[in-house]
Amino acid sequence: MKHDGETPLTPPAAPSGAAAVFGDRIELAERFAAILADTGVSHGLIGPREVPRLWERHVLNCAVVEDAFPEDARVIDVGSGAGLPGIALAVARPDLEVLLVEPMLRRTTWLEGVVAELGLRSVTVHRGRAEELAGSLSAPWVTARAVARLDKLARWCVPLLEEGGTLVAMKGRSAAEELGEDAAALGRLGLGEGVVTEHGGDVLEEPVLTVDLRLERRRERGGAGRRSKGPGSRRAGSRRRRAGRAGGEPGRQD
Numbered sequence: 001m002k003h004d005g006e007t008p009l010t011p012p013a014a015p016s017g018a019a020a021v022f023g024d025r026i027e028l029a030e031r032f033a034a035i036l037a038d039t040g041v042s043h044g045l046i047g048p049r050e051v052p053r054l055w056e057r058h059v060l061n062c063a064v065v066e067d068a069f070p071e072d073a074r075v076i077d078v079g080s081g082a083g084l085p086g087i088a089l090a091v092a093r094p095d096l097e098v099l100l101v102e103p104m105l106r107r108t109t110w111l112e113g114v115v116a117e118l119g120l121r122s123v124t125v126h127r128g129r130a131e132e133l134a135g136s137l138s139a140p141w142v143t144a145r146a147v148a149r150l151d152k153l154a155r156w157c158v159p160l161l162e163e164g165g166t167l168v169a170m171k172g173r174s175a176a177e178e179l180g181e182d183a184a185a186l187g188r189l190g191l192g193e194g195v196v197t198e199h200g201g202d203v204l205e206e207p208v209l210t211v212d213l214r215l216e217r218r219r220e221r222g223g224a225g226r227r228s229k230g231p232g233s234r235r236a237g238s239r240r241r242r243a244g245r246a247g248g249e250p251g252r253q254d
């Protein structure tokens, strides 16, 4: 698709499955999709070719991971880029406190504008590399998509995790293979045996996979961030309560 960089592209209509995930926040999700198709493209945060598949590959793809997090959880999204998964999660789950971590000024400026435009009071934007923010930010939950291979991602994210916290790494089909290959390195970081979890199988053609890794060993350095509800109880079934509203749609995981 050719794009002149100025004319806003039209996002596709939300697939029926989106209503099951976003509930009464579906209009907010549609506004996020429209922003991604407009300034997300013109500011170079996503490619114009992503626009026709904005929902299945990006907005819905990220939002289905919401069932990993308990009520009122504090979640750091490392390498948020265009707000993925962080903004999609915050739209789907207003109870979450979401911290977007992104090193590039151009991207954090865009993210701050989107957060303001969508009125997402539960979201804050933090400029910096994950490894630089260790000691000033922490949470019981850290998530990331398409940032780095598992062992490197874990090296960056573990210092942001509170003791007993969990890294929820969005991964593609190779999740189990990557986990197997990096298991020794992950163990050395104090992470327990990883679990590959499926999300969104009811609304996406292909479920999204996450590798979930709990920090088992006490860290030497404590985080300075405010604590919120820990990872003891997943929010399993939260979306099942809303699941009667819509059917499935095709998608993918990167």
Ligand SMILES: C[S@@+](CC[C@H](N)C(=O)[O-])C[C@H]1O[C@@H](n2cnc3c(N)ncnc32)[C@H](O)[C@@H]1O
Residues within 6 Å of the ligand: 078, 079, 080, 081, 082, 083, 084, 085, 101, 102, 103, 104, 107, 128, 129, 130, 131, 144, 145, 146, 147, 156
């Ligand atoms: C391929 S993009 C993915 C963006 C988004 N997570 C997504 O799935 O669309 C990778 C992002 O990670 C950011 N990044 C790279 N290294 C990082 C680090 N050490 N700490 C935090 N973010 C980083 C980049 O600036 C970029 O925005």
